[in-house]
Amino acid sequence: MRQTKIDDFLELEKENKKLEKLVAIEVEKNRQKDKIMFQQNKMAAMGEMLNNIAHQWRQPLMELSSLFIPIQAKLEINNQLSKTQLLDSIERLNSITKYMSNTIDDFRNFFVNDKEKVRFKLSDQINSSMGILSVGLKKNDIMLDIIIKKNPTLYACKNEYTQVLINIINNAKDVLIHRQILKPKIIITLSEDEEFAILSVDDNAGGIKINNIEDIFKPFFTHEKKDGTGVGLFMSKLIIENNMNGKLEVSNTEKGASFKIKVPKKLA
Numbered sequence: 001m002r003q004t005k006i007d008d009f010l011e012l013e014k015e016n017k018k019l020e021k022l023v024a025i026e027v028e029k030n031r032q033k034d035k036i037m038f039q040q041n042k043m044a045a046m047g048e049m050l051n052n053i054a055h056q057w058r059q060p061l062m063e064l065s066s067l068f069i070p071i072q073a074k075l076e077i078n079n080q081l082s083k084t085q086l087l088d089s090i091e092r093l094n095s096i097t098k099y100m101s102n103t104i105d106d107f108r109n110f111f112v113n114d115k116e117k118v119r120f121k122l123s124d125q126i127n128s129s130m131g132i133l134s135v136g137l138k139k140n141d142i143m144l145d146i147i148i149k150k151n152p153t154l155y156a157c158k159n160e161y162t163q164v165l166i167n168i169i170n171n172a173k174d175v176l177i178h179r180q181i182l183k184p185k186i187i188i189t190l191s192e193d194e195e196f197a198i199l200s201v202d203d204n205a206g207g208i209k210i211n212n213i214e215d216i217f218k219p220f221f222t223h224e225k226k227d228g229t230g231v232g233l234f235m236s237k238l239i240i241e242n243n244m245n246g247k248l249e250v251s252n253t254e255k256g257a258s259f260k261i262k263v264p265k266k267l268a
């Protein structure tokens with residue numbers, strides 16, 4: 001009797017081990033599947049993006065290729081060309097190429113493979129972004145206030161975070177300039193709650209003036225802009241919500257728009 005119990009026990013142990021192995025194999029299989037799916041997803045997204053870029057570029061390319069035809073014709077026929085006409089064409093050329101370059105930048109930054117996660121203080125992030133942004137802000141007399149209520153640590157991809165921050169601040173800058181706001185101002189506030197490190201960007205440009213405010217996160221949604229691509233906020237939302245498990249929120253305040261980047265805090 002006793003012996004059988006031990007035998008049973010050993011048998012059970014054996015079965016357990018077998019099961020554990022099977023589970024481990026299945027888990028690994030699933031992980032591989034996830035990986036493949038993630039890759040496929042990314043490839044599909046990339047394909048879609050390339051299509052979109054091609055689509056987005058067709059029009060400006062056509063315009064570029066015909067931009068100088070009248071000038072060429074004039075020169076060939078009578079050698080006469082007004083300075084204004086040439087300057088107009090050059091200005092148009094600059095605007096078109098700027099638009100094309102914006103499109104590519106917006107897309108590229110999302111697909112670069114530099115996705116290493118690191119630990120960093122929220123305030124570090126402001127410093128590195130300001131290096132890129134401060135000239136443009138100063139040039140347009142835009143005041144920047146930084147309020148540090150809390151300075152939590154995150155564990156995330158720094159490049160992507162910077163990218164989002166730059167997108168949001170650049171948008172605020174664009175609107176402040178476009179609407180010719182008196183005393184233009186951007187306020188960045190660092191804080192935290194139980195779960196998230198929170199960075200808010202507020203401006204005094206009058207807010208987002210469309211019916212459904214969430215539309216700004218749709219791909220290619222652009223409004224009131226000459227060179228807008230409509231990619232920036234779409235990418236930003238993907239980065240924060242899909243890659244970082246966070247939230248990107250928007251609302252209108254009395255003075256303007258308010259964006260909140262919420263990323264889970266690094267567990268100590």
Ligand SMILES: Nc1ncnc2c1ncn2[C@@H]1O[C@H](COP(=O)(O)OP(=O)(O)O)[C@@H](O)[C@H]1O
Binds near residue numbers: 207257
């Ligand atoms: N701070 C803001 N104030 C008002 N409108 C904004 C603000 N930020 C973004 N928007 C609106 O959201 C739109 C989408 O932004 P985005 O995705 O970055 O594309 P783009 O800047 O190329 O137009 C902008 O065209 C603009 O109309």
Ligand SMILES: [Mg+2]
Binds near residue numbers: 170
């Ligand atoms: Mg933008």
